[in-house]
Amino acid sequence: xxxxxxxxxxxxxxxxxxxxxxxxxxxxxxxTQTAGEFYNTGGRITGFQNGLALAGDxxxxxxxxxxxxxxxxxxxxxxxxxxxxxxGWALILLIFADRLRNxxxxxxxxxxxxxxxxxxxxxxxxxGTLSVAIPYLIAQMVGAGALIQTIFGLPYLTAVIAIGLxxxxxxxxGGMLATTWVQVVxxxxxxxxxxxxxxxxxxxFDFDLSALFSSAAAVHPLGESVLRPGGLYRDPISVISxxxxxxxxxxxxxxxxxxxxxxxxxxAARQSIGYAxxxxxxxxxxxxxxxxxxxxxxxxxxxxxxxTGHVAGGANMIAVHLAEIVGGAPxxxxxxxxxxxxxxxxxxxxxxxxSASIAYDLYTRVIHVESISDRQAMRVSKVSTLAIxxxxxxxxxxxxxxxxxxxxxxxxxxxxxxxxxxxxxxLYWPKFTTRGAIAGGTTGLVVVLLLSLLSPTIWVDxxxxxxxxxxxxxxxxxxxxxxxxxxxxxxxxxxSARARIDRDAYPEQLIRGEFGxxxxxxx
Amino acid sequence: MTTDIDALLQSPAVRRLLLQRSRLRWRxxxxxxxxxxxxxxxxxxxxxxxxxxVFGSGVNRAITAGYGIILLxxxxxxxxxxxxxxxxxxxKELLRKANS
Numbered sequence: 252x253x254x255x256x257x258x259x260x261x262x263x264x265x266x267x268x269x270x271x272x273x274x275x276x277x278x279x280x281x282x283t284q285t286a287g288e289f290y291n292t293g294g295r296i297t298g299f300q301n302g303l304a305l306a307g308d309x310x311x312x313x314x315x316x317x318x319x320x321x322x323x324x325x326x327x328x329x330x331x332x333x334x335x336x337x338x339g340w341a342l343i344l345l346i347f348a349d350r351l352r353n354x355x356x357x358x359x360x361x362x363x364x365x366x367x368x369x370x371x372x373x374x375x376x377x378x379g380t381l382s383v384a385i386p387y388l389i390a391q392m393v394g395a396g397a398l399i400q401t402i403f404g405l406p407y408l409t410a411v412i413a414i415g416l417x418x419x420x421x422x423x424x425g426g427m428l429a430t431t432w433v434q435v436v437x438x439x440x441x442x443x444x445x446x447x448x449x450x451x452x453x454x455x456f457d458f459d460l461s462a463l464f465s466s467a468a469a470v471h472p473l474g475e476s477v478l479r480p481g482g483l484y485r486d487p488i489s490v491i492s493x494x495x496x497x498x499x500x501x502x503x504x505x506x507x508x509x510x511x512x513x514x515x516x517x518x519a520a521r522q523s524i525g526y527a528x529x530x531x532x533x534x535x536x537x538x539x540x541x542x543x544x545x546x547x548x549x550x551x552x553x554x555x556x557x558x559t560g561h562v563a564g565g566a567n568m569i570a571v572h573l574a575e576i577v578g579g580a581p582x583x584x585x586x587x588x589x590x591x592x593x594x595x596x597x598x599x600x601x602x603x604x605x606s607a608s609i610a611y612d613l614y615t616r617v618i619h620v621e622s623i624s625d626r627q628a629m630r631v632s633k634v635s636t637l638a639i640x641x642x643x644x645x646x647x648x649x650x651x652x653x654x655x656x657x658x659x660x661x662x663x664x665x666x667x668x669x670x671x672x673x674x675x676x677x678l679y680w681p682k683f684t685t686r687g688a689i690a691g692g693t694t695g696l697v698v699v700l701l702l703s704l705l706s707p708t709i710w711v712d713x714x715x716x717x718x719x720x721x722x723x724x725x726x727x728x729x730x731x732x733x734x735x736x737x738x739x740x741x742x743x744x745x746x747s748a749r750a751r752i753d754r755d756a757y758p759e760q761l762i763r764g765e766f767g768x769x770x771x772x773x774x
Numbered sequence: 775m776t777t778d779i780d781a782l783l784q785s786p787a788v789r790r791l792l793l794q795r796s797r798l799r800w801r802x803x804x805x806x807x808x809x810x811x812x813x814x815x816x817x818x819x820x821x822x823x824x825x826x827x828v829f830g831s832g833v834n835r836a837i838t839a840g841y842g843i844i845l846l847x848x849x850x851x852x853x854x855x856x857x858x859x860x861x862x863x864x865x866k867e868l869l870r871k872a873n874s
Contacts, residue, residue, distance in 0.1 A: 327836050327837055327840065328817070330836070330837070330840035330841075331813075331814060331817070331840075333840070333844060334810055334813060334840055334843045334844055334847075335810070337843070337844045337847035337848065338806050338807070338809075338810045338843065338847045340847070340851075341802075341806055341847040341848075341850050341851045341854075342803055342806060342807065344851050344854060344855075345799050345802055345803045345806075345850075345854060346799065346803060349858075460832065460833060461832035461833050462832060463832065464832030464833055464834075464837065465832035466832075467832075468832070475825070476825075478825065478832070478834055478836065478837065479821055479822075479824060479825035479834070479836060480816070480817025480818075480821060480824050480825075480836045481817045481818055481821040481824075484814075484817075484818070485818070486818075487815065487818060490814045490815070490817075490818060491811070491814075493814075494810060494811060494814055498807070498810075518859070521854075521855055521858060522855065524851070525851045525852060525854075525855045528847060528848055528851040529848055529851075529852075532844045532845070532847055532848045535844070536841055536844050539840075758779070758783050759779050761792070762779050762782055762783060762788075763779070765792060765795065766782075766862070766865060
């Protein structure tokens with residue numbers, strides 16, 4: 252980072268964010284007395300607040316910094332990701348919002364286990380949750396460490412601890428209430444900071460979008476092609492896989508699904524996702540404009556881009572460099588601190604989802620079959636939060652060179668191939684059975700891991716083989732199809748006694764899922 | 775509680791409501807997913823057509839369509855919120871009558 256003014260602003264803003272988070276945690280801890288409140292706030296969050304928190308969960312540093320960098324390098328193809336965000340969230344509203352809120356309490360496992368055999372379903376959902384949450388948590392922390400190292404020049408380990416410690420305190424003591432409010436504050440900062448950056452960039456072009464795009468095409472090495480699609484992806488399989496990873500993967504992220512249960516009823520759940528679609532659509536659309544605006548504003552600035560086109564600190568630093576050019580060093584410090592706060596808020600949400608999966612789905616509902624007191628349940632929740640958090644900090648410190656791009660893509664692919672098919676079939680297909688769910692979930696997980704291993708990104712780039720066995724970069728099209736196919740085939744051929752119970756319970760689940768809060772209110 | 779749910783399932787009004795809601799949900803979902811896939815495929819197979827300018831020299835069809843789909847996702851979500859509330863209003867009345 253250039254200049255002490257930027258560093259001072261960044262440190263002041265980030266310390267203020269940590270302090271606000273601690274104050275929120277203190278306030279939330281006094282209102283979190285039961286395990287239920289620890290996981291879902293007792294339904295105290297309004298639709299608007301939850302909409303901001305959901306948008307905050309999705310608008311990670313990877314989205315903000317990564318998408319700006321992608322638009323800068325690849326041009327309007329980055330719009331595919333921006334559209335994916337808005338469409339993916341609109342589909343979550345249409346397909347999941349009501350039924351999830353009406354059928355679940357704390358985690359998405361509640362919904363999958365509603366009519367299917369609870370024990371194997373909770374184990375399967377926990378596998379789906381942990382295989383997404385833990386690698387995602389570590390990838391985010393490694394990314395944060397590298398980012399802070401680049402921006403502030405801090406040692407990597409110090410950077411990881413600077414993120415890890417507040418995360419542990421927020422989640423362990425404040426549970427979902429603190430995690431949600433930290434996310435709300437961060438989403439406000441990110442939307443505000445991003446909007447200020449957008450206004451400052453547009454001002455440079457007299458608020459003429461046409462001029463901004465033309466200037467980008469005039470100086471970009473790709474020329475006019477930077478504004479045309481088709482540069483990043485050249486085959487239909489990769490495009491469909493990317494679309495599926497974005498749409499189905501987002502809808503299968505456990506920390507996102509957990510937020511559906513923090514509001515009072517299905518109407519508030521719908522409303523909150525409606526807000527989230529607006530925030531995400533606006534923010535991701537704006538991010539692409541920032542990336543294209545940076546093309547001409549950063550052109551010729553040798554402090555940021557050298558003669559070979561290499562960006563100082565990597566393409567992820569484009570938004571930070573852009574902030575310095577249009578707003579000076581203090582504004583750059585502010586944007587850097589907002590990116591830092593973004594990571595802290597996102598890792599807190601992921602940690603809570605991993606903890607809920609172990610403490611609630613596995614311990615309370617599978618391992619410890621007799622009912623336990625609320626005090627015990629709270630203790631288990633806090634211990635599991637601390638254990639996972641400390642493990643994540645240790646692993647992030649060890650795996651400094653982890654390829655976070657690969658892990659982030661893999662995590663989304665796992666969520667799309669395991670959690671998404673389970674939820675869709677459990678909610679919408681009357682013939683779905685427990686055996687079908689086990690077959691579908693297991694197939695999805697095995698296929699996505701195997702194809703990822705054999706893909707060019709791991710088999711060639713990481714393992715050094717000459718040619719990839721699976722030719723496509725993204726496995727999602729194949730793994731999602733395999734998961735659905737296995738689940739449907741096994742369910743259709745399942746004539747067990749349990750299958751009858753699973754199918755007979757569908758009509759009741761349908762009515763509760765569609766009209767839950769209205770029925771509860773009247774009966 | 776089970777009896778009430780069985781009774782609800784037998785009610786023609788409830789069955790009609792379930793059908794209307796299902797249609798609304800899947801039609802809107804199909805519209806959005808179709809628009810997204812169409813955009814992605816147009817980018818692959820109609821690169822030149824997508825690169826044609828629309829309003830000025832800088833803004834082309836790809837950019838206009840891309841932001842158009844983001845706006846469509848927002849509009850669809852807002853319409854769904856409105857339509858579901860309108861669809862559910864008769865159910866409240868039905869349950870009030872059933873319990874009175």
